Amino acid sequence: MPVEKDLARGTTETLLLGLLGRKAMYGYEMAREIEVVTGKLLTLKEGTLYPILHRLEQEGYVEAYWEETAEGRNRRYYRLTQRGEAALAKRREQWRQLDGAVKEVLGA
Amino acid sequence: MSDLRIDDQVRAAIWRLPARRREQVGQELLAHIADLRLDLYSQGHDADEVERLVRDRFGEPEQVVGALVRIHNGGLTWRVALTGMLAAIVISSLLWVVRSNWVSQPGTWYEFQRGILYAIFYGLWTVGGLALGQETERPRRDGVRALCVFLLPGLFLVPGPKHAIVPVALPWIFPFVPHTGGFGIVQESLAVVSVFVVGVFFFSGFFMGRRLRTISKRIFL
Numbered sequence: 001m002p003v004e005k006d007l008a009r010g011t012t013e014t015l016l017l018g019l020l021g022r023k024a025m026y027g028y029e030m031a032r033e034i035e036v037v038t039g040k041l042l043t044l045k046e047g048t049l050y051p052i053l054h055r056l057e058q059e060g061y062v063e064a065y066w067e068e069t070a071e072g073r074n075r076r077y078y079r080l081t082q083r084g085e086a087a088l089a090k091r092r093e094q095w096r097q098l099d100g101a102v103k104e105v106l107g108a
Numbered sequence: 109m110s111d112l113r114i115d116d117q118v119r120a121a122i123w124r125l126p127a128r129r130r131e132q133v134g135q136e137l138l139a140h141i142a143d144l145r146l147d148l149y150s151q152g153h154d155a156d157e158v159e160r161l162v163r164d165r166f167g168e169p170e171q172v173v174g175a176l177v178r179i180h181n182g183g184l185t186w187r188v189a190l191t192g193m194l195a196a197i198v199i200s201s202l203l204w205v206v207r208s209n210w211v212s213q214p215g216t217w218y219e220f221q222r223g224i225l226y227a228i229f230y231g232l233w234t235v236g237g238l239a240l241g242q243e244t245e246r247p248r249r250d251g252v253r254a255l256c257v258f259l260l261p262g263l264f265l266v267p268g269p270k271h272a273i274v275p276v277a278l279p280w281i282f283p284f285v286p287h288t289g290g291f292g293i294v295q296e297s298l299a300v301v302s303v304f305v306v307g308v309f310f311f312s313g314f315f316m317g318r319r320l321r322t323i324s325k326r327i328f329l
Contacts, residue, residue, distance in 0.1 A: 050133075050172065
């Protein structure tokens with residue numbers, strides 16, 4: 001069952017931090033990885049993905065660098081900074097608390 | 109939906125970004141599209157199908173870039189505000205000196221007051237207009253932009269501070285409107301405000317951005 005937009009709203013930034021906590025990725029890779037990991041339950045549109053990535057970069061949570069592919073194309077990779085790692089750890093803890101609280105209320 | 113290829117639409121849309129961001133964002137989005145295409149080809153789709161799916165999945169480049177513009181455009185800086193206001197006051201004062209001496213009754217106190225009011229009004233007006241659509245990541249060029257915005261309405265056709273130009277440029281016609289006996293300061297003010305309101309509603313916002321960019325694409329691409 002697809003997740004309602006309102007329910008997923010606000011999680012995108014955390015999801016991106018979570019993905020980048022695994023390894024450095026480029027935008028397209030992140031969009032696909034979200035679909036794979038969540039079994040297409042969550043998708044990231046480009047109009048959502050890049051503004052959030054660029055804002056995270058502006059705020060110092062991620063840093064970007066260019067890397068050339070085997071075919072000679074350039075891709076912009078993103079990786080977490082120390083600040084980003086700290087933010088991710090904090091988000092994980094907050095999510096655990098929220099998850100527990102919502103489960104309590106819903107009786108899930 | 110536009111007939112342009114999605115790559116060209118991205119190239120056209122990135123002109124709304126601050127200059128130092130355009131190349132990087134353009135390359136990043138085009139790389140994304142290239143990855144998406146390769147992925148779809150590897151899944152066995154034919155060329156037409158791939159283009160359709162790319163457009164479906166990527167979305168409208170105008171909207172994707174629009175969201176990035178909101179991140180990267182920092183709003184009106186004091187430098188733009190100050191330059192715009194000073195330039196507007198100086199130029200409108202000159203216009204009123206010219207008008208007072210050669211067009212209207214020279215040297216009257218009423219004309220002088222009116223000129224001062226207009227000068228202040230144009231200064232505030234210009235800054236307000238700039239605030240609607242200015243991009244400000246290159247402070248050294250902001251002064252030039254602030255001047256160009258109201259001096260050259262032809263910039264209309266260049267994707268840039270899309271909301272600003274009509275509302276900013278329109279009232280500049282007023283110093284050239286012949287002064288007639290029955291048309292006092294209150295009526296003039298009402299006329300100016302009406303033009304402003306109509307201008308803002310009619311030309312600003314998404315409608316204007318879209319229209320201007322469509323015209324720009326036809327001319328420049």
